[in-house]
Amino acid sequence: MARLSALRRCVHAFANPFLFHPALLIGALMIDTSQLTESDLSARLVPVALGGEIMSYGFARCFHEAYGVKTMVISAVDVKVTSSSNLVDYRVVPAMGQGDDAIMDFLRKLGAELAAAGKVAIIFGSADWHARILSQNKEELSQWFAVPYNDFELLDDITQKERFYAICEELGIDYPKTWTFDCADPNVVIDAESFTYPLIAKPSNSARYDLMDFPGKEKVYEVQTPDDLLRIFDLLREAGYDRELVVQDFIPGDDDALRSLTTFSDASGDVRVVSGGRVVLQDHSPARIGNPMCILPERVDRIIEDAKRFCKHVGYRGFGNFDIKYDARDGSYKFFEINTRPGRNTYYVAQGGANIARLLVDEYILHREIPYQEAYGDTLYTCVPKKVIERHVSNPELRDEVLDMYRSGHTGYPYDNPRDTFAHKLYARVTFMHQVQKFDRFMGSGKNA
Template sequence: MQRLSSDQEVSEHLVPVVLGGDVLAYSYARCFHEAYGIRTMVVSGVDVKVTSSSRFVDYHVDDAMTRGEDAIVEMLERLGERLAGEGRVGLLLGSADWHVRIISHNKECLERLFVVPYNDFALLDDITQKGRFYQVCEELGIDYPDTVSLDCRLPEPGVDLAALRYPLVAKPSNSAAYDLLEFAGKEKVYELSAPEELARVFGLLHEAGYAHDLIVQDFVPGGDDAIRSLTTYSGPDGELLAVSGGRVVLQDHSPARIGNPVCILLERSERLIEDARRFCRHVGYRGFANFDVKYDERDGSYRFFEVNVRPGANTWYMALGGVNFARLIVDDYVLGRELPYREAYRDALYTLVPERVVRDFVADDELRGRALACFSEGRAASPFDYAPDTLSHRLWSWLRAARQHEKFERYLGRPRR
């Protein structure tokens, strides 16, 4: 795929193509517009109004996105041929793990038509298997939760579930494959307090046809505020070139989205940065990675849970922290520039929820005070709060935020006060 040679050529010829239409897609579109004044093409199986109403997005609802890998690849090949015929350069991006998995799995044919800023499938597939991820952590001395793997292809767990120490957390080792399944009782993460609960979850996944491991882990104590998010960008040699991250103030608590942070206070940790640096260098990882980590109050460690082989849904916090994350991809993959090392840790609060939610549902007094100060001092921001965008977009953004308080009440109970 041809490269461009200047920011001016990027503004004239580059077409970012993003699969999936939610918060990361809009964050991409905002960053591409801020950096180059260009519009982003978004292809989704559904109409996400807060994104489709944007004047900076060319939004397409395409049923190929609901018909599996072959249909998506065929659609992308047609799109790539059209863009090339128009003298434009497509930059192909995915919002979800399964998008990136499809792109990487078909990288050889897709990079004839697009710039594809993802690792080869062998590496991607290896480190996204949680069991293998923990093996690498063990090799490097990176802390992770005590873990047992159960093979869901088998009719029985093959482990004495009563001998395990509860409470435990269970989650699929292959989130991309799991995301494509639909069945009653499906949750992103399962919190378990007894052997019979684990047996039930194992049976659900086996019957649903999930043909990978179920990861069962020690429950690391602590609430939302013990969770850390770290986003890194590494160069072709695996060396860290950009980093940002923070302490989760609140995460989504709805069953299908639990574990997705909705409010993050930017906060630097040297230990997290160095652990991620060693991981990326060791496996030769290039591009964006997002690490999910939890602080363990029992021993003061930071326990790594997984690596997402793409920018996380909340990666706009890197832009809020001072580094436009779309520009990193363009400078590296499209323009072939050498990137200086950068950190993005401005004193700010990334938030998808209004101030009222933080006031009513954050239990820790010190953390709540820090977050509320960001609101009162103008240091709290959402990627959707982009002034140049349409009135329609701003309305959909307001409606999305307005529903959050009722949602937290539904899943967390009555407000703190």
């Protein structure tokens, strides 16, 4: 189907010279990977990562370990801790900050160049909006790249939080009590006095929201009073956000009540690899709030089975990352959302024993059956020094357990790679130690002193 569509586009392009683009002709050739073997990959495989953040580096480590190849990292900005690595071919591309059309023009040209050179490319991104643009343009991009994302109809459906909760309701998966309000509807009236506070409020469409910039923007809003709720709704509406605002029951508990679960599913929706853990500490800076910074391996039967049923039910393929919170009031685990891409902390799957790059290649390029694996292990995923744990983890038993892992050397920081360049190691150390100052700024210093 992709080959036929490509040929049609080429015919149309020749018929209309104003639409002709060289990449359309070259892309129509499509490289045949049916005879490709793993031994060919060291010379032909080109991973392409959108975004220069920690997720891209974690995948670059795994691609290099598995196949000895560098990952091409495409970013609008120079993220020094990544660009200084000898594991990547880092390219600063202004088009990445110029909207979907500019990005697609760049990817067409890049795909044509790689195909003409006989390369086998796989493309993935580190943000929700990367997932959306790659999924929306999957058919065209598949001329040149393996695109490890679900079809856009599914991706768009399950990332709308109200739809995600409807599926959870259908499958008997626990989720927080939820209300939605359409920011695009001028007639919406919120009876703010009818709620019990505190609440949590967040945009239903995080990919659209991530691209917006306005004063007072937060990833997730804590709602303490009726006035807070009305202010947040008006703030998003006036900023031009035109999807639903999701308002949820606040589930009590600190960061350590949160759980992260990563799954990798095959084309039948069957989960082949699962990993996850208990969030020890999440980022508390307004722009990055909710990103886990330290995760303790922890296996919970119930959430694994719930995630498996969800993926099978919707036919989900590839990496998915579920955000979950333990509710001590009734002992349940409430599912908040699925991120339809690898999370920024996906490297914990590799720490648990499953090479995340090999999963992509086996499923999307070599089309191999992937044996079932639970990748937990005994390594703490962390992006913060132990001083941050000492100061900002309030649960004494958890704090002691985590500090014991620091003392015993059972910790892993994705950027901590002794085989990388001196410059990378320096930037990685600075990034790591900077977390002390950042957490003190947003959480206060000496909390547990």
